[in-house]
């Protein structure tokens with residue numbers, strides 16, 4: 001069984017591979033190296049749908065996408081859909097983390113949540129989407145080197161530091177996991193995703 005994911009983010013692919021341990025996960029760039037979608041929407045769902053539909057159309061196959069980010073209460077939900085480009089287009093995770101810590105200097109309310117919207121596009125059908133959230137807070141400085149993106153700055157409400165736990169542990173509790181669980185519960189759609197020839201002989 002193979003699933004194609006319309007993402008170029010290696011951290012997301014690693015998360016998906018861990019969560020879908022019994023399914024082969026293929027990043028879209030393995031099939032279409034030049035695949036890019038401009039994320040023009042201002043919601044996670046809007047961008048997730050754009051990415052999934054664009055890839056599904058290009059391949060003629062069911063495809064899932066992931067649009068995600070970090071929403072910080074004291075920053076009115078920023079960086080939100082702009083999480084990947086918070087410190088500017090092409091910003092590194094380190095640049096984004098530095099900007100976030102600076103924005104929260106002397107800020108007491110550090111509550112935040114990760115949001116993940118997975119869209120499933122199936123040729124000839126309406127696209128569906130599934131949301132997962134993980135609540136927690138932003139640390140005063142980074143802890144650990146695990147995960148990707150803002151993980152080293154995030155502690156869950158239950159006290160797990162995302163930068164200090166394994167990919168497997170993150171895969172049990174993450175916003176991505178929660179969105180995927182909802183997709184799995186949409187049994188008929190999930191069945192179509194699993195039972196296709198995901199990328200021919202790749």
Ligand SMILES: O=c1[nH]c(=O)c2ncn([C@@H]3O[C@H](COP(=O)(O)OP(=O)(O)OP(=O)(O)O)[C@@H](O)[C@H]3O)c2[nH]1
Pocket residue numbers: 006007008009012039066067068069070083084096114147148149150151152174176
């Ligand atoms: O610490 C983190 N742990 C996570 O689990 C996580 N999930 C998302 N993010 C952040 O949000 C951006 C997504 O932006 P995004 O959905 O546009 O993805 P992207 O541009 O990186 O790749 P693509 O899927 O669009 O190809 C990412 O770059 C990260 O900064 C995360 N940070």
Ligand SMILES: [Mg+2]
Pocket residue numbers: 039084
């Ligand atoms: Mg993106």
